[in-house]
Amino acid sequence: MNRQRVLRTLTLGTFVMGIGFNIWQYVFNNFAVQQLNVQPAQMGFIQSVREIPGFLGFGMSFLALVVPELSLASLSLMVMGLGLVLMAHSTNVATLLIYTLVFSVGFHVFSPAQSSVALILSEERNTARLLGRLGSVSAAAAVIAATFVLLGAGPLGLREVLIVAGVISAIGGLVGLVMGRGAQGRGIRQQLVWRKRYWLFYSLTFLMGSRRHIFSTFAIFLLVRDFHITAQVTAVLFLVASLLATYTMRLQGHLVSERGERPMLSFYFSAIAVVCLGYAYVPRLEVQLNLPHLLVLGILFVLFISDSLLSGFDLGVNSYFRKLAPPSEVTANMSMSQTINHISALFVPWLGGIIWERFGSASTFWFGVVVSLGCLTLTQFMRPGEASAPLATAGR
Numbered sequence: 001m002n003r004q005r006v007l008r009t010l011t012l013g014t015f016v017m018g019i020g021f022n023i024w025q026y027v028f029n030n031f032a033v034q035q036l037n038v039q040p041a042q043m044g045f046i047q048s049v050r051e052i053p054g055f056l057g058f059g060m061s062f063l064a065l066v067v068p069e070l071s072l073a074s075l076s077l078m079v080m081g082l083g084l085v086l087m088a089h090s091t092n093v094a095t096l097l098i099y100t101l102v103f104s105v106g107f108h109v110f111s112p113a114q115s116s117v118a119l120i121l122s123e124e125r126n127t128a129r130l131l132g133r134l135g136s137v138s139a140a141a142a143v144i145a146a147t148f149v150l151l152g153a154g155p156l157g158l159r160e161v162l163i164v165a166g167v168i169s170a171i172g173g174l175v176g177l178v179m180g181r182g183a184q185g186r187g188i189r190q191q192l193v194w195r196k197r198y199w200l201f202y203s204l205t206f207l208m209g210s211r212r213h214i215f216s217t218f219a220i221f222l223l224v225r226d227f228h229i230t231a232q233v234t235a236v237l238f239l240v241a242s243l244l245a246t247y248t249m250r251l252q253g254h255l256v257s258e259r260g261e262r263p264m265l266s267f268y269f270s271a272i273a274v275v276c277l278g279y280a281y282v283p284r285l286e287v288q289l290n291l292p293h294l295l296v297l298g299i300l301f302v303l304f305i306s307d308s309l310l311s312g313f314d315l316g317v318n319s320y321f322r323k324l325a326p327p328s329e330v331t332a333n334m335s336m337s338q339t340i341n342h343i344s345a346l347f348v349p350w351l352g353g354i355i356w357e358r359f360g361s362a363s364t365f366w367f368g369v370v371v372s373l374g375c376l377t378l379t380q381f382m383r384p385g386e387a388s389a390p391l392a393t394a395g396r
Contacts, residue, residue, distance in 0.1 A: 018141025132253015
């Protein structure tokens with residue numbers, strides 16, 4: 001394995017994915033509503049279908065038997081780029097649904113492939129640092145994407161912005177395919193495994209996914225529905241969060257590496273429980289305490305940005321898993337973790353919406369608090385010294 005060439009190719013892929021995915025994230029809702037008049041029920045269905053490729057994670061493990069993960073990551077960028085270009089030419093809800101699915105396949109193949117290459121490439125002691133470095137690259141790409149949307153969406157139009165994102169993704173994937181050709185080699189044969197000793201990794205993956213889907217679905221929704229923020233304000237929020245994350249991700253990777261996964265994840269889950277608690281109660285303060293509207297909105301903005309910054313600590317879960325698993329089991333379990341994560345994606349937003357309608361928005365975010373505390377509890381089962389032995393013998 002040519003480690004430096006693999007690292008350069010992986011960094012390029014992470015950057016290109018950050019550009020393409022974030023441009024899509026910033027403009028998709030406006031494009032669907034303004035260009036195609038997509039209704040709420042249709043949007044919910046599209047988002048649910050978009051998560052289906054997340055269940056295809058095991059398929060990547062089979063592909064990895066034939067195609068190196070680095071090449072898979074580059075090919076997936078090309079598929080995602082194709083999906084974005086096609087999406088820009090959508091003429092109705094049906095075509096938007098199909099093209100969004102193409103885009104989603106590319107994204108969901110890239111994620112476990114990237115994680116697998118990163119974990120295989122890293123040494124046990126340096127895993128968190130490498131993941132932090134890649135997180136910083138992704139955050140920098142998000143800054144560029146947000147800036148492009150802010151400056152380009154008006155003059156170019158939303159369709160053209162999607163086309164640009166697609167072209168960048170496809171070209172980046174092609175360049176990565178050429179750069180990384182032969183760098184990784186065939187590597188280690190990947191085993192499709194479900195290990196009892198990884199139960200903590202699986203459980204945390206599921207609960208973290210559940211909490212993330214609660215917040216990502218309803219935090220901005222609350223701001224738009226109750227505080228009437230515009231799409232430009234949303235882009236600025238993501239831009240500020242990404243700018244700050246560019247600097248904090250490396251620090252978070254360093255902290256996890258130096259202080260250990262359990263203490264830093266304990267801090268993380270405690271903090272995001274406070275964030276969810278804030279979203280449950282802060283919106284009431286305008287009425288209950290007669291606080292100025294802008295002050296309440298400002299507090300919610302700070303909580304939203306804080307959640308984005310704190311999410312960098314979740315690399316501690318993958319870092320902990322790397323200490324447990326031999327290289328031969330990394331790809332299969334990264335694919336499995338993505339599949340587990342997406343199980344929650346199909347029902348947690350729906351469940352959160354039902355809770356919102358029946359009991360109010362605060363109850364939805366209380367749901368997030370409970371899930372965060374569940375993660376905090378599970379984290380206490382981490383044993384820093386338990387991982388060394390399996391790495392020495394596994395896969396033989």
